[in-house]
Amino acid sequence: MTETLAQISNNALYSATVVYALAMVAHIVEWAMARDLTAEAVPRVHALVGAGAPDSPASGQPVPPAPVPSVDDEERSDRFGRIGLSLTVLGVLLLAVGVVARGLAAHRVPWGSMYEFSITGSLTVSVAYLFLVRRYSVRWLGLLVTGFLVTVLGLAVIVLYRPVAPLVPALHSYWLLIHVSAAATAGGAYTVGALASVLYLLRNRLEEKALADPSAPRRGFLWRTPTAEAIDRVAYRIHAFAFPLWTFAVMAGAIWAQYAWGRYWGWDPKEVWAFITWVVYAAYLHARATAGWKGSAAAYVALLGFATFIFNFVGINLYGSGLHSYSGM
Amino acid sequence: MCPPSSRRPHDYAGPVDQLEPPEPVDVLDESTAQSSGRPPALRPLELVRWTWRQLTSMRTALILLFLLAVASIPGSLIPQQRVDPSAVIAFKTSHPALAPIFDRVGMFTVYSSVWFSAVYLLLMVSLVGCIVPRARVYAKNVGARPPRAPRNLSRFPAYATWRSDEPPAVAAERARRLLEGERRRVETYACDGDVVVSAEKGYLREAGNLLFHVAVLVVLVGVAITGLYGFKGSAAVVTGTGFSNTLTQYDDFTPGSKFDAANLAPFSFTVDDFSVSWQRSGSGIGTPLSFDAHVSVSAHPGATPYPYDLSVNHPLVVDGTSVFLVGHGYAPIVTVRDGKGDVAFSGPVVFLPQDNSFTSFGVIKVPDAAPTQLGFEGYFFPTGALTDSGQPYSAFPDADNPVLSLVAYSGNLGVDSGLPQSVYVLDKTGLKPYTMDNGAPQPLLLRPGKTAKLPGGGGTISFDGYQRWVKLQISRSPGKIVPLLGVLGAIVGLLGSLFVRPRRTWVRVRQESGRTVWEVAALDRASGGDPAAHVEQLATRLGRSGEDESEHR
Numbered sequence: 001m002t003e004t005l006a007q008i009s010n011n012a013l014y015s016a017t018v019v020y021a022l023a024m025v026a027h028i029v030e031w032a033m034a035r036d037l038t039a040e041a042v043p044r045v046h047a048l049v050g051a052g053a054p055d056s057p058a059s060g061q062p063v064p065p066a067p068v069p070s071v072d073d074e075e076r077s078d079r080f081g082r083i084g085l086s087l088t089v090l091g092v093l094l095l096a097v098g099v100v101a102r103g104l105a106a107h108r109v110p111w112g113s114m115y116e117f118s119i120t121g122s123l124t125v126s127v128a129y130l131f132l133v134r135r136y137s138v139r140w141l142g143l144l145v146t147g148f149l150v151t152v153l154g155l156a157v158i159v160l161y162r163p164v165a166p167l168v169p170a171l172h173s174y175w176l177l178i179h180v181s182a183a184a185t186a187g188g189a190y191t192v193g194a195l196a197s198v199l200y201l202l203r204n205r206l207e208e209k210a211l212a213d214p215s216a217p218r219r220g221f222l223w224r225t226p227t228a229e230a231i232d233r234v235a236y237r238i239h240a241f242a243f244p245l246w247t248f249a250v251m252a253g254a255i256w257a258q259y260a261w262g263r264y265w266g267w268d269p270k271e272v273w274a275f276i277t278w279v280v281y282a283a284y285l286h287a288r289a290t291a292g293w294k295g296s297a298a299a300y301v302a303l304l305g306f307a308t309f310i311f312n313f314v315g316i317n318l319y320g321s322g323l324h325s326y327s328g329m
Numbered sequence: 330m331c332p333p334s335s336r337r338p339h340d341y342a343g344p345v346d347q348l349e350p351p352e353p354v355d356v357l358d359e360s361t362a363q364s365s366g367r368p369p370a371l372r373p374l375e376l377v378r379w380t381w382r383q384l385t386s387m388r389t390a391l392i393l394l395f396l397l398a399v400a401s402i403p404g405s406l407i408p409q410q411r412v413d414p415s416a417v418i419a420f421k422t423s424h425p426a427l428a429p430i431f432d433r434v435g436m437f438t439v440y441s442s443v444w445f446s447a448v449y450l451l452l453m454v455s456l457v458g459c460i461v462p463r464a465r466v467y468a469k470n471v472g473a474r475p476p477r478a479p480r481n482l483s484r485f486p487a488y489a490t491w492r493s494d495e496p497p498a499v500a501a502e503r504a505r506r507l508l509e510g511e512r513r514r515v516e517t518y519a520c521d522g523d524v525v526v527s528a529e530k531g532y533l534r535e536a537g538n539l540l541f542h543v544a545v546l547v548v549l550v551g552v553a554i555t556g557l558y559g560f561k562g563s564a565a566v567v568t569g570t571g572f573s574n575t576l577t578q579y580d581d582f583t584p585g586s587k588f589d590a591a592n593l594a595p596f597s598f599t600v601d602d603f604s605v606s607w608q609r610s611g612s613g614i615g616t617p618l619s620f621d622a623h624v625s626v627s628a629h630p631g632a633t634p635y636p637y638d639l640s641v642n643h644p645l646v647v648d649g650t651s652v653f654l655v656g657h658g659y660a661p662i663v664t665v666r667d668g669k670g671d672v673a674f675s676g677p678v679v680f681l682p683q684d685n686s687f688t689s690f691g692v693i694k695v696p697d698a699a700p701t702q703l704g705f706e707g708y709f710f711p712t713g714a715l716t717d718s719g720q721p722y723s724a725f726p727d728a729d730n731p732v733l734s735l736v737a738y739s740g741n742l743g744v745d746s747g748l749p750q751s752v753y754v755l756d757k758t759g760l761k762p763y764t765m766d767n768g769a770p771q772p773l774l775l776r777p778g779k780t781a782k783l784p785g786g787g788g789t790i791s792f793d794g795y796q797r798w799v800k801l802q803i804s805r806s807p808g809k810i811v812p813l814l815g816v817l818g819a820i821v822g823l824l825g826s827l828f829v830r831p832r833r834t835w836v837r838v839r840q841e842s843g844r845t846v847w848e849v850a851a852l853d854r855a856s857g858g859d860p861a862a863h864v865e866q867l868a869t870r871l872g873r874s875g876e877d878e879s880e881h882r
Contacts, residue, residue, distance in 0.1 A: 162612070163611075163612030163613070164612060164613075165608070165611075165612045165613025165616055166608055166613055166616055166618055168616060168617055169617055169618065169619055169620055169640070169641040169642070170641050170642070172619075172641065172642055173642040175642075233856065233857055233859075236856055236857045237857050240827040240828070240857060243823065243827070244820050244823040244824055244827065247816065247819060247820050247823060248820055251813070251816040251817075251820070254812075254816075255813070258806065258809060259642065259644065260641060260642050260644075260653070261653060261655065261802065262561070262644065262651050262652075262653040262655075262802045262803070262804040262806070263561060263804055263806060264555075264806065264809055264812065264813075265552065266411075266412060267404055267405075267409060267411070267412055267439075267440050268412065269405040269406075272401050272402075272404055272405035273405060275401060276398045276401050276402065279394050279397050279398045279401075280394075280395075280398050282394060283391055283394040283395060283398075285827075286387060286390060286391055286394065287391055288856060289387065289856075290387045290388060290391060292388070293388075293391065308398070316405070
C-alpha cells in the first residue's frame, strides 16, 4: 500500500511539474503576443484600480500610433493567458494529489525532509496564487508564478527527492502541524507577494520612463497589467496577510521549542533567520510609511525579506548545523 | 455659520492646503519622518531635542531594524558559546589566528555582545519615543468627531458628483442614515447653504498599532526576565545511576546573572532504563524512531519516588524546573587492573557520539593505577565493522556488534596539577603510549567479555559490556508567560493595524439652480484600501442613476 501510494505521489508530482512547465510556456506566448499591443485596451483591470483612482500615466495622454496591432493578437494573447491559468489549475490538482499521497504513504504529514517541504511549499504558493486570481484577478502574475513553481518542483523531484522515511522523534508532536502549516502558508504568501513586488518594480520602471518621455510607445504585456499603484496595493495586501501569520509561526515554533528543548528561544541558526525575516518584513511595513522609502525602495525591502526566507530554507537546511536539521540531505 | 473644526489645522491636511491629498499614513510616526537635516545651532537643550527627534524618527527606526537584522547574521554562521560550546572549541582549534579577534569582538557571544545590545536598546528607545506621543494623541482623539469636509472635494481621487431633484435636507438625512448603518461615526454640518455629512471609521487601527508596539516591548521585557532569572544546564547520566539537582552534578551550567544557585529545586531522579529504536531496513535506515527514558523522581529528599516516562517532546517538570531528553550515547564498562594486579578502575565511561552511526570517542583515566598512572583513548563502535583498508567503523547506530578500540598510555595524567581537566580529553604531555615493535602505538581491539594485556606487564583492561547514557538538558525559564502574552498581543495588534482601514467619507449636497448637486469623496488614511470603489458604491446606493447628467472621474 505504502509503495503504491508513494508511486502515485511520484507520478503526480512529475506530471504536475510538466503541466506547470506547459502553463509557463502558455504564459510566455501570452506575453509574446502582447508585445505590439498598446495600453489603451485594458480589459482585465479589476475594480481594485477603481474608476476614480489616478490612472496609469497612459490615460489622458496621446498614445503614439502603434504598428497596427491586430485584434487577433489581442485575442490570442488573452487566450493563451486563459490556457496558462487552466493548466495551472490542473497542475495544482496534480500537486495536491502528490502531496496528499506522500503523506498517506508515510502515515504522517508530509513535512519530514527538504523534498517534502518543497512540494508542500509549492502547493501553498499555488493555492495562494489561485486564491488571488479569484479575488483580485492577478492572472498577470501567471508567468512569474509558474516559472517559480517549475523551478522549485523541478529541483524537488530531480535533486531533493528522498524515498518515504519515518520522522525523527523530535518531530513527533502536534506542534509540527501548527508550526509548519503556519510557516508554509506564510511562506506561500511571501512568495506570491515577492513575485507581485517584482512585477510592480517592472511596471513602475516602465511608468517612470513613460513620464520622462511621453512620446515613447507604450506597448507590450506590462502595459496591459494594472497600474504600478494597483499592483503595489495587491503586493501590500499579500504581505499584510503573511506577516501576522509568520509572527504566529515563529511563536508556535517558540512554544514547541520550550516544550521540546527547554528554551523558547535559543538563537539556533533557523531561529536566527526566522527572526531576520521577521525584522526585514517589519521594516518593509514601516518603509511603506516613510518618506523616501515608499514605492520601489519598499518593494526592494520586501524582496530582501523574501531572500532571507529562502536562505533560511535552502542555506541553513543544507549548510547550517543546529537543531532544525531535518533536510534529509 | 460653519461650525469650528475640532481639530488642529494640520491634523487633516486635506486638499485645502495642498494639491494632492495627503499621503496615507501607515505605521507609526509620520510627524517626525521628515525631520532629517542638519542639527540646529548648538544650544544644548535644542541639540538634545534634535537628537531625540532623530532617534525616534521613522527613518532611524528603519535603519535600526536593518542593523538588527545584519547584526543577527554572524551568530548563525559562527558557533555560539551559549548554543553549542563544543563547536566553539572546535572552531577555535581550527582557526587559531581568527579566534582571538573573534573573541575580542564577541563573535562567539553575539546575542549578548555590546554591539548587538546597543542596536536593540536603541531600537527600544526609538520605540518608546514613538509610542508615548502617539498614545497621547490617540487618547485625546479617542472620542473625536469626524472632521469637516475640505472646501473642494473634487480634488480627491475618489470622487463622484451628480444631480437630483431631492431637497438637500432630505438627501443629507438619507446619506447620514446610510453611513451610520455602516458603523461609521457620522457628523452633519450645515455650512454656507451646503449640508455636509462627514463620516469616519477605522479608529481601531491606531489602537492596534499601539498595542503591537507595546507588545513588542513586553516580549523584550519577558525575554530579559527569563535571561536574568533562569538557568540552563546539561548533564550526561548513565542508566542505572542518578542525578540530584545540585551544581556539582552538571556538566555545564549557564545561569542568568540574577540566578542564585541556592534556589535550585532539591529534586533528584534515577535513570532506570533507556530504550531506543532505529529504522532497520528500507529507506531512512539508521533513522532513530523513538527514545524513551524511564526515570524515578523524588521531588525532594525523602519524598516517595514516582516513575516518569521521559522522552523527546515529553519533558519532566519538577517545581518549575524542566528536564529534557536531548541526546544519548554509549558508556563502555571497563575494568582496569594495574601492573600489580589490583583493580584500579571499574565502571562505565561516557563516550561522546561522533556521527550518525554513533562511533563514539572517549578517554579512560586511571589515576589510581600503580606503579604509574594509566590512560586510554579511543573509540567505541556499536556495530563494529572494517573498511576495505582495515579501518574499524560503525555500520549501524544500535549495539549489534560492540567493539572497543583503544590506545593505552602510561605516565602522569596531570590530574594532580590542580588545573581543571576535561573528562573527555587526555593530556598527553606526561604520558607515553604503549607501542608495538615498530614504534607505532599498540591498538587494543576488544569485544565484550575480552581482556587485553598491556605490553611489559603494565596491567590489563577488560571490556565488560556497555551501558547507555542520556544527555539531559535541565532548565528554568521563569516568566515565559510574559513573552507569550506579548506575542499574542502583538498578533492581535497587527491584525488591527493591518486590516482596519481608517477612511473618511464626505457627502455634500447643495442647491444649485433649482436642483440638488451631490458630491461624494473618500480618503483612506492607510494604504491597501480602495476608496474609489467605496465612493462608486456609495454613489449608486445614494441614487445616482446611469442616465443622469452625472460626471465622475
